[in-house]
Amino acid sequence: MSHDSRRDFLKKAALGGALAAGLTQGRSARADDQPDRRVVPRTTLGKTGREVSILGLGLGSAYTRPYENDPETAQALLEAALDHGINYFDTARAYGPSEQMIAPVVKAHRDRIYLVSKSGARDYDGLMREFEITTTNLGVDRLDLYHLHNLKPGQDDLGRMERGCLRAIRELREQGAIGHFGVTGHSGAQIMTDAIERFDPDAVLTIFPVSRPDQGRYETQTLAVARQKKMGVIAMKIFRRAREADLQASKMVSYALSLPGVHTAIIGLDRLDHLIDNVNTVTNLEPMDEAERDELHRIAKARLGNDPAPYELAGYRDAHDVA
Template structure:
């Protein structure tokens, strides 16, 4: 497993990052309750197998159910071998407002200390804002409390999880944040426009949603009628598989890793077969310039429609 530098943080991460949401709560197509999830014992075994197989980067969050707790158990005697990234609790209320200054600081501090306890460690490598907005980023108290916690040694690098290019660009322009976790995939390539700018500022890029919650796999068939155009577009990527010995998920992952500014790609892993497939994908051979250009031309023509939270809300993914 090759490792890449995470911007200017001094941290080196495996090209594949183990996405921890699936082991902590019901998530993904066809996963509707706890009974559809992997058991805690099997999740611990899977995390340790991933580490033994060369993955050193593990991503979780306060909001991911039991994910931090499970990772804490898995790595309690292996802390020096892993790069742990976790995210703060959501900071906006139902009306989209931030709490008052003192309450905001208390919320962030409580979140990281709860994460450290669950992860059984005294620091995390990366501490992130979860679902950041421009309003959150412009709040001076956010920078103050993150700076204070970093100075205390509770984390090494400060990160932001973004959804839109507007928020990603704002993160870059602020000049404080060390890494950005953002959605980027064959269908929705808008964030790629900011890769160079982030790289020039020494900011690491971690890509998530590379498989579009599993749609860029065999699951991307027989979709809800509202997603018929999406399903038809996904079928176009199969022409890029001609002459290869891999499948669509591998193509989607190789696509993201073909950009030198990308440090790592988050892959949701809750089965050994998914781990093995991810490991086969990172063989050091990525898309040729010609195939990469072709993939870029096959971006979905209406990327603003690629909105997984909205699709979930509309129950188009169940």
């Protein structure tokens, strides 16, 4: 091994994020026919054991608003993502027509897609009803990952959830109707940490922007517990606020994917040129070490000040994109 190769190997071995994990090259029939096409690397999503692209698609309003009445373009965008090896498709009951919009592509390429949806129901019957609606909308009888959506402190009682929606989602997993279950949220690190400690989910979807909201507790607390439990960790909202700090998109993506324990990042799908830019970004990224991440955070905070992000404000609804 050359000196440079050994140095790169040691640098990656010292890190624990998706960029430094055991990455594999995503497969795409069309990409195989075009050797110059960039293909997004993949990694294992924690204890789920499933292989996912390190770039996932957020299929909320950034996707639904422009294309609800333009099904051809909506489907063409998804096909383009598949061609670049992206297999992580993230939707939710709260995302309006999203499930129905992606259904034709899911039907045509089910074996190439890691299919994720979410339920905001908190009771047993409500979650079962939402699962039935979701699978009907998508034209499938099974989801790869199903989340309890958008946990909020002061509003969600984890004990009631355990007796209600959690009981339902565990039954669905036992029946094989879902492969794995997770929890999502961005309204405080403590409730996310409490939920993963109490519920022992397979995966968690939460926020890891360079601004380090909630005094950095998503990283120092929630992510630390998730790593200990070997959970699959999905980053969202990595561009929110950081856009205001005038930082390069590639640095924001690299920051999140270099965090030890983070496996993939989902970004809103809106336009083909943005999709290609994101593909190019994740296929060219270099991992950041801790010192580099700290410096980027320092720069971001100096530019942003202490103003809260939109998702930190009371009344924010998570029915939008997840960039």
